[in-house]
Amino acid sequence: MQLGIFAKTFAGTDPTQVLQAARAAGYATVQFNLACTGLPSLPDEIADVAALVARIDAARVASGVGIAALSGTYNMAHPDPAVRTRGRQALGHIIDIAGALKIPLVTLCTGSRHPGDQWAHHPDNATLEAWADMVADMADALQRAEAAGITLGIEPEQANVVASADDARRLIGEMASDRLRIVLDPANLFEKADAGHARTIVARAVEIAAGLTVMAHAKDRQADGRFAAPGRGVVDFADFIARLRASGFEGAVVTHGLEPEDAPDVARFLAPLLTVPA
Template sequence: MQVGIFAKTFPGTDALSVLSAVRDSGYATTQFNLACCGLPSMPDTVPEPVVATIRVASETAGVSLAALSGTYNMAHPDISIRQKGLSQLAVIIKTAAALSIPLVTLCTGTRHPSDQWAHHPENRDPTAWADMAAEMSKALALAEDHGVDLGIEPEQANIVTSAADAKRLIAEMGSERLRIVLDPANLFESAAPSEARAIVERAVETAAGHIAMAHAKDRYADGRFATAGQGIVDFPDFIARLKAVGFHGPLVTHGLSAAEAPHVAAFLKELV
């Protein structure tokens, strides 16, 4: 397993300075975001000089690009907003292919009209799943054309809330390009440590064979997010279970400050 971090953890809009900070904090790989080179996270276009700059920055810093963020609300109630997001995702996928980034990370969305990470009571309506699945099918066609995988992350506020939901969607789509990003802290809200461990254990077993990336974020027992190693997620158990099911991909932390990054790198490296 390679230990990585969200590039957006570090301030700046110069790719080399951001990726150098990633390296200097103890990480070998990163989940990149185009905001780290001065563009919107979901741009309408990425000029070729920007692609070249990112490529050179990665090589110079010695930090590999494990994934590129491509999140938009795939279940937004306004179809025109979904269409705009898909158009921007096409740009992200093309950019990932140009940079040989193997994975583009997605958001399966919510019926919430203004926050793609916020729960909405209509998320469980079958039409929400249907709209998201239709969007995913179009996204997968783009991914197939460019040889890039797409990663869906179970999130309590989104349409896909569990590893079981993710496997259902993979089966419906029938594409090996659709993969799972597994973040233990997004599999539950408030829980006792033993409950959290059991939930994460079941998720790893369910997602086995489909995991492209693991995330390392934590939660306190009351539901607040925490820096990895500070909450109730049993990271030694989580990582051991990932290894047991044959996962050897990137383990990418986020939800921490730049100042905390070196300590978390050391914590995770000791476990992997």
């Protein structure tokens, strides 16, 4: 396993400086975001794709930091079809860039019926219509991913249409594509729980997603539901990572949701857990 971090944890629009900051904090790889180049995370258009690709590639080489994934999140279940269409078109740019840079994974958000926040719960998320709209967008994205030779990663989130590992397996089964896989974040599998309950929930999700998990995220939660940096909440990361390893997972473990000044301490906390026991 490799230790990674969201690149946009570090401020700046020079990708070389951003990746060098990740390296200095103790990370071998990142989940990259086009915001780190001065563009929107999901741009409607890119004036010079070749120049952008060359710029990111030069940053990767200069820093020695890998890029495990590229963020391509938009609301795939938004109630307005025009918003979904705009998101699909922008995702196409992200997939093309990932393909050109041979970044193996583009991460997605399966979305919410909430019109203003793709990360906010809405009661209509559980409807057949929301699922169908998300599936239609996912089918289009998978066609693009197949052409680019990359994989799409969906993250079970309680506030999204794909709210659980069970939902993620169901979607992968329906899409019948080996280009669709799971990004597993333990802190998104529950809201309020003590350490024992959280451990049980996360262990079950790892088991359900076994063989389909392509990346893990490392974010923590306090017992009252507030997000926290890894090691400062109720998630048992030693147990989580050991279970991932036992399931055959060998991907990147990517932390996020922390302040840049906390990044070195989080790296020191997580790195020993990723080392294969002697």
